[in-house]
Amino acid sequence: MTPRFRIGDPVTVRRAYPAGHIRAPHYIRGKGGVVADMVGAYPNPEELAKGNWNAPLAPLYRVRFAQASAWPDYVGPAHDTVDIEIYEHWLEPSAGSAHG
Numbered sequence: 001m002t003p004r005f006r007i008g009d010p011v012t013v014r015r016a017y018p019a020g021h022i023r024a025p026h027y028i029r030g031k032g033g034v035v036a037d038m039v040g041a042y043p044n045p046e047e048l049a050k051g052n053w054n055a056p057l058a059p060l061y062r063v064r065f066a067q068a069s070a071w072p073d074y075v076g077p078a079h080d081t082v083d084i085e086i087y088e089h090w091l092e093p094s095a096g097s098a099h100g
Contacts, residue, residue, distance in 0.1 A: 003059045009035045010094035021049035024090040033065035059088040
């Protein structure tokens with residue numbers, strides 16, 4: 001398993017709303033952030049919820065978002081961020097990404 005993204009890569013969370021057990025928060029879908037860390041590779045909980053015990057491991061990233069991007073009505077300092085762990089299949093390369 002080779003991760004698709006590297007630390008520092010700009011990414012966007014897919015804007016998708018499939019039924020079932022989903023691991024990407026609704027409020028962050030369609031938003032752009034930067035890969036802050038590669039957490040590891042784990043069984044995809046979305047597949048496990050469907051009973052697919054043999055699915056390949058999925059890379060899990062910690063993605064950093066500006067809080068003002070995550071919540072448009074955020075009134076705190078512009079430099080405030082929130083980190084969210086997101087599986088690779090939810091991420092797409094953003095403009096300027098050298099990888100993906």
